Amino acid sequence: MSSDNKLDVAPPYTAVARHGVSPVPSHDEVARFDFLANFNKFLSGALGPGNKLAYDSRVLPKFKKEQGREPKDRFEIRHAMNADPFHQFWSALKRNSMEMRQQNGRAIVLRQIEELNAKARQYNEGRDTLELDPEITIPRYQSAVDIHCMPGSYHGEEYPGDISTGANYDSGLFATTAGGLGALSDGGGQALVEWIKKTRPGWQPRRVLDIGCTIGHNIVPLALAFPECEIIAIDTAAPVLRYAHARAQSLGATNIRFVQANAEDLSRWEDGSFDWVQTTMFLHETSGKALPKILSEGYRVLADDGLMLHLEQPEYHDGMPLFEQFLRDWDAFNNNEPFWSSMHALDMKEEMVAAGFDRGELFETGVRAVVDREIFPEAPTGEDEDHGRAAYWHAYGAWKNSNVVQEAAE
């Protein structure tokens, strides 16, 4: 069979690369993730288009007949669609797929939690590149619900000091994205590296701040691409930081210091002390009050001519059809992402200006996951996009005071 007429199937979980703290799956645990990866492809590819068909053929006509007008926002569409039998069934299947992914991932990890904790200790103990702070409290926007239906969220522990949360998050990314993020689920981080090398060839940032790093999967590629650079990766949750540090060390990324800190208060770092401040799919997991504080603190610690970059899903601008906004909102209401809907309705340009940037310094761009296409699938976009999780991001960025710096140089 030639390569161009193959069916769209997910790669096997055995193709995922292992690192020093990877859980070791049994044959059947691999098979569970193989099923889920292919099932998620089925849900978004074969079944997903039924949502638009149900909307066009019966939900919208019924709404117009009852209300005498078009829906005015994505919330009205959601309420109408939630009463439709096709959308109910599709949503129920998708929710079950998420819950099964969590159960399957936790079962792999918790069965061998003592071995995994011991492996992590070998990489963590006595290293000054892991800095935990028991004084850091988990903010309400992280603790109100378990994000992604992930029991315990990012900060849960089965034993004091364990890494189960990080190991579960890491292993299950494969099933959720059907391999779309590549062998180490680091397609986002690799995309960052490719983007910066193209955008500013030869640039050597001296110091980078990664906010909301979770398991560090998106910062390791950057650390390996810029081995001379000092990288500070922060998160509020200790369990993911312990895992992230061990994972990074085992992959040879020893220039990342993982620090337990809340990005709303970066007072321990001086003004202008970073060349690059960034987040990857993090801002939608904060809150309406935290987001501006984080941007403002990020602006303060960013050096002149430094880069701020946020990878996110595209905002719900006026040109985006309301039905698409509704579909993109699915995770907000069905996958425990309470800030998702409000965050994507924000005008990020306004938020960046409020944080201190000059409007002329702002830019937007697209960043696609970079993975090994021989083994892992092309990121789905367009019709088949798995709204909310597709391996393609919108990037909001700014070069701080770049105009002033340039004028001074001239």
Add this chain to the structure above:
Amino acid sequence: MSDAAFDWMAAANKKAKGKRPEYFDTPQDERMLSILMAVVGEVSVLRERMDTVERLLDAKGTISRDDIESYVPDKDAAYERGVMIREYIYRVMRGPHQMVEELKQAEPPVEEVSRELKEI
């Protein structure tokens, strides 16, 4: 750690904090689907295990449990197994999948067709 064994099976089932959305009219229906989907997944797991055993027997004639646990499909086998899982999913998801077709083309009830056929 206490003396009692850590019950990782119970811990793996922990519920995520946050009220679960309701999709159907009764909570029983929600739970029946969650049981059914778990079984659907487990049948796929059994099929994959059987496929591993068959491939190993083809290649080696006799096998051990270790052979099964450590089996890693090569690229061709991985694709064939992906197709096997996909085919299985399409088979068990026939009902929901046909809902998409129904949405594409509205068809009259057979009663109506039956009445029409009497006349032609």
